[in-house]
Amino acid sequence: MRYEAPDSVEGAVALLAGARGDARVLAGGTDLLVQMRADILDPELIVDIKKISETRTITEEKGGWRIGAAVTGAELKEHTKLKKAWPGVVEAANLIGSTQVQGRATLGGNLCNGSPAADSVPALIAAGAVATLAGPQGRRDLPVEDVMLGPRKLALQKGEIVVSFLLPPKPPRSSDAYLRFIPRTEMDIAVVGAGVSLTVDGGGVITAARVGLGAVAARVLLVTEAAQVIIGSRLDEAAQGRLEAAARAVCRPIDDKRGTVDFRVDVAAVLTRRAALIALDRARAN
Amino acid sequence: MAKHHIHAQINGDDVEYLCETEETLLDVLRDTLHLTGSKEGCASGDCGACSVMLDGRLVCSCLVLGCEMHGRTVETIEGMAQGETLHPLQQRFLEHAALQCGICTPGVLVASKALLERNNDPTETEVRYWLAGNLCRCTGYDKIVTAVMDTAAAMRKG
């Protein structure tokens, strides 16, 4: 098994594109090493991207935020300005695993592991995040909701990596929130994950919204219907009811050791409503 | 397949070792460097018994590759005491009987030290959530939390 740690995006792309056997990107390693140990993966080549500075920085860009794909959850939490701008994204990244895992886990890895239960992805989708990919054909941008196509299935070509994410500029009176359901208080994989991002006007009426739902389908969903039914409202009880119904309607979950179909559908509705209420409070305060 | 030749700093000492790509930092610590204080409870990052500090960041050493360590700094449980003087956390764990079998204790101590270095006045809830990645099956966590909070109070008094 080879290990390479290139210091440029082009170097990483070349290694991955040219690999003959299975080649994997190493960012935080919190999924890759577990799968290697469990004999699920046996890569011939590991490409560590953490030496590529572009993947490790958080910078303001055109009023938004560019976050490197290999920035850790802990680093996100320590970035005061980013946390203030996108509390939902930051709290989602910091729900992954434990303090130890957050010390290593990254947004790029969480997305590219390809699990519909990934904690940070619903929040990124709700935020309208766009992933910048780099591959043998050059760079391209892809909305995060289009990156994960199914369990362990990504829209990435051979040799393509996620370099960074761009969070769009936030209008005033906007905020986001992420909630997940787990049976314990920490450590579990999300049984349902709901990310909501909202903008309100001076009168407290929702003018824009995005909803991301995780662990209730084969991919993390951008739930446009859920957003539409609350725009124009102040998230009163009737709007909350519509929101819940829209969340329910998109769920196509499975029965597994973490939750039943019924449970996931019920809780998806509850969490979407609760996350929206938190986002609303935060948006009003902004 | 040649092994990786790594120079790292471990508990303040310059250390040199060889490792295969698939060996984790935990494997290297325990089997190559004979620092067996960090424990393997699960090898999947779910129990925290292998907790170490990597460049000042609390991590599970079972989730880090040994070959990533070139030029990096690692602190393990073996580096916590200063000569004959136990770290206040270690001392208070003994006084509060915050360990029974002791297998989780190195990981809990490393994690607790990381917490108190960032936040010297944590609430009980903050302590519990910070330590959620450190499984203990013996104590029920009660005396661990008490020992950490008591140490925080003592360290604040200076």
Add this chain to the structure above:
Amino acid sequence: MADTATNGHAQSFVGTRTIRPDGVDKVTGRARFGADFNLPGQLIGRVLRSPHPHARIVSIDTSKAEALPGVKAVITRDDFADQPSEFIPAGEMMMNYKDVVRNVMAREKALYEGHAVAAVAATSAAIARRALKLIDVKYEVLPHVIDAVAAMQPGAPLLHDDLFTAGVEPKPDKPSNVAKRIEIKLGDLEAGFKAADLVIEREFKTAPVHQGYIEPHAALASVSEDGTTELWCTTQGHFIVRAHCARLLGLDMGKVRVTATEIGGGFGGKTVVYLEPLAIALSRKAKRPVKMVMSREEVFKASGPTSGATVRVKMGVKKDGKLVAAFAELKYQAGAFQGSPVQPGVFCAFAPYDIENVHVIGYDVVSNRPKVAAYRAPGAPISEYAVESVVDEIAKKLDIDPVDLRLQNAAHEGTKAAYGPKFGPIGLEETLNAIKKTEHWNAPLRKWQGRGVASGFWFNIGGETCASLTVNEDGTVSLVAGTPDIGGLRASLTAVAADELGVPYDKVRPIIGDTGSIGFNFLTGGSRSAFSGSMAIVEAAKQIKSELCARACKLWEAKPEQVEFSGGAVRPLGALAEKVKPMTIADFAKVAGKTGGPIGGVGRINAQGAGPSFGTHMVDLEVDPETGRATILRYTVAQDAGRALHPAYVEGQYQGGAVQGIGWALNEEYIYGEDGKLQNAGFLDYRMPVASDVPMIDTVLVEVANPKHPYGVRGVGETPIVPPLGAIANAMEQATGIRFTELPMSPPRVLKALKEKGLRKA
């Protein structure tokens, strides 16, 4: 400070919160646990395990594995002689060597997913793993059965064609999966139910759970050319390991020296052998040391999780609250071989109550799961969950306070337990009253919050124990005990030795001796190690004191009645005191050679008189009605320790057992697929409580001295896991109005029940 406490002994360290002697090594990472041992030239051993829950092993071809460079030995069933059927006590259960040899290495059949089929020793872990892949096993896959009730049905897949149900008349002529039927009876059950004003009958179901120790099994074996065997392993009973390995491998016990390493949790799961005979067999073949460590997945799949069970309880009560009839039927999974803890489950079910008419039946049922090993008060948490739930329902229906109902019917001194003995002094009522005195008892509750109470008990055991005290030439004392220290035992034994001999605590240094250094000790289990160990230390100290008095008499030309040992010295009495000065232990140590030789004592006992420990737990929880998730808000444990040798470690037992019970009640379970394979063989999806899941666990140390122990000690380690399941289920009932008769009460189950009752809106 000399404090004369119960049973008339002067004490100064016992009962205080001393620093444990092994503590510094444990907080610095120096202490060596099972996987921390290495020998030069060692090989790494790994086990090939059956992927099928039930299959005939048609053939095993190891030739390709043996040919792989770096592989030094391969073993299969052919390397273990078959064993005749013979039952021997192991922990609190009986084991049969015919089953043991088959559990350690499958013979005719693989009986569970994870069952060991072959093992290799190689020069590296990577080569060992590759070698396993080269072993070709031909299986004939058979239908499997997991659940106990399903396994009891006629037509269920049969695990053993030579297993005939014991305990039924007439003896069955067809084999089945029911290994035995047991029952206990007291009084006249039918008359009892006739006299009852209220009868409640319920059926309960629990899922299998694992002890959850953080340290996986580990063993390091080194066999010499003449068969002398050294073994380091993480175990609760190294003498038992020696016995098993000697038997399975045809070795003289005297040639096998087993060292119990520090142990990272056991809770009963490390009272049996898994890797040890394999490591020895591999080392014998390879002529090199062999180290074997289980992965976490192997621990879940191939060690000894406890039974899942179905329990039916029927109780009758008079309207004034007097329990008059109690019936229970228990069906416990044993796993692949017989030996579930159904018997203690039967014995403990109604033990906290003084009821005249009792009948309990139990079935030990095999199914395609790993063979169960003991898990802290084996069998009792399951049966007492069921009973405590019904008692709670009775209290609610009669509108009697649940603690008062228990007080009214509490077992006390003189009560004849349905399983046989008459209780001596016991502390159940004291624990119930202690609960009522707490601030917790009166704390107000809000909607969707509930409070539950339950009592429980474990009978505790004594058993064969050896411990020695040796006075060194400088007057310090070396203590050798023989029961592995899982949770602070050395602190307690050191305190006892210090007090008995009147020497400072830090002048006594304890070790857990290997099997070559001390006589036979039964394993650490049954809550016996502090109870029996301290008794043996008292005996060893007695010998020293009596020896020193005899030496003093010689030196002083005195008669025995003119001297006595007290406060760490032999003291002259009466007129003699004007002629000679007292001599301390250190004084005698200086002249030991001249006065008769080395000074020491060995306690060799079969400790009797273990007293049961009763406990009562009270828990507050809150349910989120929209998700079904329960949060534990507050928890109090009151338990009778007899006499707490070290209060902090006794409290620790109460707290740890309570949290294991919380996990068992709310989230822990073995999840099997239709294919009989375990789906959650890791800490991610086998959900044990983490620090943020639980509050502080308040403890009340009740002390009703055990008159049969020199310090009044009762074992305390197991009782704490018995009440939580019932207490939490009772709290859930108060919070939701729903009686949960199936564990765990995980959020999907709770939410489903809330929906069915139309209770879901917050």
